[in-house]
Amino acid sequence: MHNNPVALVTGANQGIGLQIAKDLVTHGFTVLVGSRNLERGEAAAKEVGPDARAIQLDVTDENSIVAAAKRIRSELGRLDVLVNNAAIADTRRLPGMSVEEYSKSTRPSVVSLDELRAVFETNVFGVVAVTQAMLPLLREAPAARIVNVSSGVGSLTRNSDPAYPWRSIFGPVYPASKTALNAMTLAMAIELESTGIKVNAACCGHADGRGGRPRASAPRAPRSGWSDGHLLQPGRPAPVVISFIRVIPPYTPGDSGATKDRKNLTQRRKGENGGQINSKKMTKGTNDT
Numbered sequence: 165m166h167n168n169p170v171a172l173v174t175g176a177n178q179g180i181g182l183q184i185a186k187d188l189v190t191h192g193f194t195v196l197v198g199s200r201n202l203e204r205g206e207a208a209a210k211e212v213g214p215d216a217r218a219i220q221l222d223v224t225d226e227n228s229i230v231a232a233a234k235r236i237r238s239e240l241g242r243l244d245v246l247v248n249n250a251a252i253a254d255t256r257r258l259p260g261m262s263v264e265e266y267s268k269s270t271r272p273s274v275v276s277l278d279e280l281r282a283v284f285e286t287n288v289f290g291v292v293a294v295t296q297a298m299l300p301l302l303r304e305a306p307a308a309r310i311v312n313v314s315s316g317v318g319s320l321t322r323n324s325d326p327a328y329p330w331r332s333i334f335g336p337v338y339p340a341s342k343t344a345l346n347a348m349t350l351a352m353a354i355e356l357e358s359t360g361i362k363v364n365a366a367c368c369g370h371a372d373g374r375g376g377r378p379r380a381s382a383p384r385a386p387r388s389g390w391s392d393g394h395l396l397q398p399g400r401p402a403p404v405v406i407s408f409i410r411v412i413p414p415y416t417p418g419d420s421g422a423t424k425d426r427k428n429l430t431q432r433r434k435g436e437n438g439g440q441i442n443s444k445k446m447t448k449g450t451n452d453t
């Protein structure tokens with residue numbers, strides 16, 4: 165079995181996923197850089213460093229998912245963290261079309277069901293499929309973590325508030341896919357709450373998808389998120405995700421990890437060890453739907 169804890173990040177060949185991969189390596193993880201295009205994954209893994217390996221993984225392709233799970237078991241023998249990051253925003257947004265224009269063309273009354281299915285296939289069903297395939301490995305880990313990268317634009321609570329600035333673009337495609345992802349996250353967390361596995365949804369804030377670098381003006385493949393040039397924390401979009409993972413205690417053979425983990429979390433909540441986790445804020449973000 166591999167000595168270091170192992171993390172798999174889906175859609176890690178660019179953007180927030182790539183930044184999460186980099187941050188996980190600095191926290192002592194061996195990181196599997198999930199990429200539907202292996203070459204791009206290999207280039208990204210090289211950028212991350214020697215503790216990263218590329219793995220071909222298309223979250224909408226069952227064969228690809230099964231092959232990835234088999235490879236992780238045979239090569240590393242363990243998986244401690246799964247970050248379901250891969251997502252798309254649309255498949256039909258025309259070059260030059262603003263988010264507002266696209267959201268108008270995808271109101272519930274007119275939205276293409278094909279568009280809806282395509283986005284849900286990646287953002288919701290892809291997450292469930294990858295999680296199901298990786299769960300046997302995660303269950304064997306001492307204190308596994310699953311983090312689903314969600315978005316505030318999917319929050320029903322926020323979008324019910326007329327003052328929420330993104331309310332006008334709440335719609336059935338990307339925003340509702342994130343609402344559904346939040347529901348899946350809660351369902352997974354409820355099922356797994358008696359195990360050592362914790363499941364959370366995280367919103368990284370509003371970031372350029374490629375780790376804070378300016379977006380090319382040329383049209384490109386469908387992207388997730390609603391970036392459009394608004395940058396927050398360039399190059400640092402991943403701390404929320406990492407903070408969910410950092411509650412993993414050091415692995416001690418023979419210790420299930422769950423007890424120590426609960427103690428660590430309690431200590432952080434009490435602020436006894438100066439931990440950086442604001443669990444109240446995180447929980448609010450997670451359950452905000």
Ligand SMILES: NC(=O)c1ccc[n+]([C@@H]2O[C@H](COP(=O)([O-])OP(=O)(O)OC[C@H]3O[C@@H](n4cnc5c(N)ncnc54)[C@H](OP(=O)(O)O)[C@@H]3O)[C@@H](O)[C@H]2O)c1
Nearest residue numbers: 175179180222223249250251313315370371373387388389
């Ligand atoms: N950017 C934001 O402001 C923002 C805000 C809130 C939440 N988020 C969330 O953060 C996550 C990452 O967003 P991002 O802005 O970094 O997006 P991005 O730059 O568009 O990257 C998305 C990644 O997902 C991959 N992907 C798409 N479909 C896939 C599939 N079927 N199988 C495997 N990988 C697939 C892409 O691969 P390819 O390179 O092959 O296309 C890419 O690596 C998403 O879950 C997004 O919803 C983003």
